[in-house]
Amino acid sequence: MGRPRKFDEHDVLVAVRRQFNETGYHGTSVEDLSRVTGLSKGSLYSAFGDKDSLFRRIFEEYCENSDRSAAARVDGPEDQALDRLRAWLTAPEGCPDRRGCLLAKTTAELAWEDERIAARSLAAYETLHESCRLLVEQAQRAGQVDPAADSGALGGLILATHRGLEALLKAGVDTETLNRIADAAIDGITLKPTRASA
Numbered sequence: 001m002g003r004p005r006k007f008d009e010h011d012v013l014v015a016v017r018r019q020f021n022e023t024g025y026h027g028t029s030v031e032d033l034s035r036v037t038g039l040s041k042g043s044l045y046s047a048f049g050d051k052d053s054l055f056r057r058i059f060e061e062y063c064e065n066s067d068r069s070a071a072a073r074v075d076g077p078e079d080q081a082l083d084r085l086r087a088w089l090t091a092p093e094g095c096p097d098r099r100g101c102l103l104a105k106t107t108a109e110l111a112w113e114d115e116r117i118a119a120r121s122l123a124a125y126e127t128l129h130e131s132c133r134l135l136v137e138q139a140q141r142a143g144q145v146d147p148a149a150d151s152g153a154l155g156g157l158i159l160a161t162h163r164g165l166e167a168l169l170k171a172g173v174d175t176e177t178l179n180r181i182a183d184a185a186i187d188g189i190t191l192k193p194t195r196a197s198a
Contacts, residue, residue, distance in 0.1 A: 016033055033054070070131035081142065
């Protein structure tokens with residue numbers, strides 16, 4: 001009978017995800033993972049497998065959380081759909097996390113060389129795109145977006161804006177500027193009220 005584990009698995013996975021997010025897959029060694037978790041290499045291998053297995057677990061869980069968040073944004077009153085999109089694009093005030101999203105970093109680093117990572121990244125982005133499309137359609141039904149507009153294209157525009165804003169955030173662009181861009185993106189697809197003719 002093996003010895004009981006003397007560590008909190010959740011805490012270990014959080015530390016591992018933070019390390020991979022900071023230094024990437026190739027830039028992270030098993031020694032780095034051992035250091036941030038406080039576990040020996042043997043304990044890490046015994047509990048989670050090798051570095052590749054651990055990374056794939058972390059990445060899959062991250063993508064699953066992204067999928068759930070995307071689905072949750074679709075829920076809500078249709079006349080507040082644009083508000084939910086705006087909130088998704090808005091950068092937090094104060095001291096934002098400039099490490100960025102693990103999905104974006106992993107796609108850039110590994111998708112070109114790993115078909116499984118590429119497929120999972122694409123699926124996650126397709127889920128994000130679909131949630132944006134559905135939110136645009138809600139806003140169209142609420143009379144806030146031109147009903148004749150291509151909801152898929154507008155959803156893609158919102159997703160591309162989100163990805164671009166994240167890159168700018170990592171580069172150090174201030175949140176006030178980022179949020180003005182976010183507002184411009186949402187305001188740009190919002191129908192302007194027409195003045196009644198005199």
